[in-house]
Amino acid sequence: MFASAVTVLCFLGFCSLHPSFGQDCTNRQDIQGSLKQVQKLLSAHEASYLQSLRNLKKKINLLQSSTGKQASKPTNSTCPKLDTLTNGRKLGKSHSVGHEVHFLCEPGYELVGSESRVCQESLTWSGQQPSCRDINECASSPCLNGGTCVDEVNQFSCICAKGWAGVTCQSPLPTFFVTMTNTSAATSPDAAAATTLPAATAGPFVRPSRCSTVQGTTHCTCEPGYTISGRDSSICTDIDECELFHDGQAGRLCLHTCVNTAGGYRCTCPAGYNVTRDGRSCKDIDECATRQNNCTRDQTCINTYGGFQCVRVDCPKIPNATYVKTSPMRCERNPCPVDNKACSQTPNSFSYHYLAVVSNLSAPRVMFRVSALRPIGDTLRFSMLGGKQARRHFTVQRSDRLTGQLMLVSPVQGPATLEAEVEMSELERRVQLGRYITKVTMFVSQYEF
Numbered sequence: 001m002f003a004s005a006v007t008v009l010c011f012l013g014f015c016s017l018h019p020s021f022g023q024d025c026t027n028r029q030d031i032q033g034s035l036k037q038v039q040k041l042l043s044a045h046e047a048s049y050l051q052s053l054r055n056l057k058k059k060i061n062l063l064q065s066s067t068g069k070q071a072s073k074p075t076n077s078t079c080p081k082l083d084t085l086t087n088g089r090k091l092g093k094s095h096s097v098g099h100e101v102h103f104l105c106e107p108g109y110e111l112v113g114s115e116s117r118v119c120q121e122s123l124t125w126s127g128q129q130p131s132c133r134d135i136n137e138c139a140s141s142p143c144l145n146g147g148t149c150v151d152e153v154n155q156f157s158c159i160c161a162k163g164w165a166g167v168t169c170q171s172p173l174p175t176f177f178v179t180m181t182n183t184s185a186a187t188s189p190d191a192a193a194a195t196t197l198p199a200a201t202a203g204p205f206v207r208p209s210r211c212s213t214v215q216g217t218t219h220c221t222c223e224p225g226y227t228i229s230g231r232d233s234s235i236c237t238d239i240d241e242c243e244l245f246h247d248g249q250a251g252r253l254c255l256h257t258c259v260n261t262a263g264g265y266r267c268t269c270p271a272g273y274n275v276t277r278d279g280r281s282c283k284d285i286d287e288c289a290t291r292q293n294n295c296t297r298d299q300t301c302i303n304t305y306g307g308f309q310c311v312r313v314d315c316p317k318i319p320n321a322t323y324v325k326t327s328p329m330r331c332e333r334n335p336c337p338v339d340n341k342a343c344s345q346t347p348n349s350f351s352y353h354y355l356a357v358v359s360n361l362s363a364p365r366v367m368f369r370v371s372a373l374r375p376i377g378d379t380l381r382f383s384m385l386g387g388k389q390a391r392r393h394f395t396v397q398r399s400d401r402l403t404g405q406l407m408l409v410s411p412v413q414g415p416a417t418l419e420a421e422v423e424m425s426e427l428e429r430r431v432q433l434g435r436y437i438t439k440v441t442m443f444v445s446q447y448e449f
């Protein structure tokens with residue numbers, strides 16, 4: 001277009017600047033006709049030229065406004081800073097528009113609120129600020145016989161009612177105290193005088209009795225924990241409380257082992273346990289909290305009743321998919337290539353949970369709950385994977401629309417380690433949207449406390 005306009009201008013200039021040219025034009029009318037034609041051509045070119053200019057202007061304006069927008073963006077293209085997550089952490093550092101951040105909670109906590117938030121065009125975050133809530137281990141009322149449950153991170157403890165002991169207050173304790181004094185009525189006057197004992201029979205388990213004679217009858221008494229057992233009322237011998245109260249009606253004196261002592265007794269506990277303040281029950285020692293474990297840095301210490309376990313989560317190797325560890329106890333699938341059906345049918349995540357329980361725990365009992373935090377489909381299904389051993393002791397039930405629970409259906413005698421896998425699958429019109437696997441490992445102690 002520019003080229004042709006320039007050509008026309010040159011042609012006109014040539015005609016007017018060279019008078020000799022006019023003289024050569026014999027017919028004036030011919031010239032006028034030619035000039036009119038040139039004028040027509042010129043106005044046509046002018047119109048088209050102006051149209052192009054207008055188009056060009058428009059384009060420049062558009063370009064200007066769009067670059068203007070881009071230039072103003074960097075000053076305000078990030079969403080506000082997000083609050084830190086107590087007992088959890090945030091994955092993803094970018095706060096710019098279109099970026100996503102994810103939230104994870106530490107073991108023993110569950111996420112409430114949005115698992116992921118996107119920085120929107122409006123420079124606000126989608127969803128709601130999540131928080132990590134301590135999983136309520138007391139929800140299943142684990143304390144028996146009137147015990148009070150205290151929820152602790154990743155575990156619970158029971159404050160037992162009087163007369164009960166054990167992890168779940170399952171063991172009865174005797175309600176009496178051993179402060180017996182035996183009194184014997186002897187008629188032998190010889191014995192009354194005997195207040196000192198022959199050296200051979202002296203010792204911590206033998207004590208002299210205290211006798212007094214009233215109206216010809218001698219009464220002898222012993223110190224607490226001693227009794228006159230033989231004919232000789234001058235000698236008190238130690239009461240073997242362990243023997244006397246072994247499997248008594250009111251229960252055993254000690255939860256584990258009773259050791260008779262001079263004038264009394266003492267309870268002892270197996271390795272990994274400490275005697276409780278009342279002196280009769282046993283309390284598990286938390287080796288993980290007290291550095292009495294030898295777990296390495298890449299392992300997680302799991303306190304069990306009477307011991308500990310060092311565990312390490314390695315993400316599963318599954319054909320057609322790869323997994324990445326997003327927390328010490330969780331693996332998530334890397335995004336699948338588009339149209340790779342084999343990949344998209346593999347589980348989206350694997351979560352690992354370790355539970356420590358006592359042997360012969362009463363059943364049925366809820367051991368673990370799995371919930372969908374942000375369900376996107378119309379149906380959730382819960383099922384159990386795993387072998388015969390798991391099926392003998394566990395079953396999976398739905399507890400509400402979004403929650404499935406792993407139930408212990410029969411008591412397990414320890415020491416043992418059981419594994420069960422709970423699968424939660426999410427569907428929309430019967431099409432699978434995602435699969436989430438939770439692997440639960442249960443460490444069963446040797447003892448019932």
Ligand SMILES: *[C@@H]1O[C@H](CO)[C@@H](O)[C@H](O)[C@H]1NC(C)=O
Pocket residue numbers: 075076123
């Ligand atoms: C843009 O950022 C400034 C401070 O950098 C802030 O005061 C202002 O509210 C922001 N505007 C919008 C629309 O977010």
Ligand SMILES: *[C@@H]1O[C@H](CO)[C@@H](O)[C@H](O)[C@H]1NC(C)=O
Pocket residue numbers: 180182183184227228229230
């Ligand atoms: C007290 O002594 C008598 C006789 O020596 C005995 O028969 C009785 O069982 C003792 N009582 C207790 C509580 O030990």
Ligand SMILES: *[C@@H]1O[C@H](CO)[C@@H](O)[C@H](O)[C@H]1NC(C)=O
Pocket residue numbers: 274275285286290
């Ligand atoms: C166990 O009890 C003993 C003595 O009562 C005490 O010295 C020790 O610190 C206790 N251990 C733990 C882990 O509580």
Ligand SMILES: *[C@@H]1O[C@H](CO)[C@@H](O)[C@H](O)[C@H]1NC(C)=O
Pocket residue numbers: 294
């Ligand atoms: C940790 O200690 C136990 C004994 O308490 C021992 O059997 C085990 O081999 C030790 N493990 C490591 C990794 O040192």
Ligand SMILES: *[C@@H]1O[C@H](CO)[C@@H](O)[C@H](O)[C@H]1NC(C)=O
Pocket residue numbers: 319320340341342343
């Ligand atoms: C899935 O993995 C198997 C075994 O590695 C392979 O033979 C198959 O081609 C894979 N399928 C897809 C869709 O990649």
Ligand SMILES: *[C@@H]1O[C@H](CO)[C@@H](O)[C@H](O)[C@H]1NC(C)=O
Pocket residue numbers: 360362411413448
């Ligand atoms: C297991 O517990 C039940 C009652 O809770 C009890 O009757 C049974 O004897 C216990 N079994 C073992 C092996 O301790």
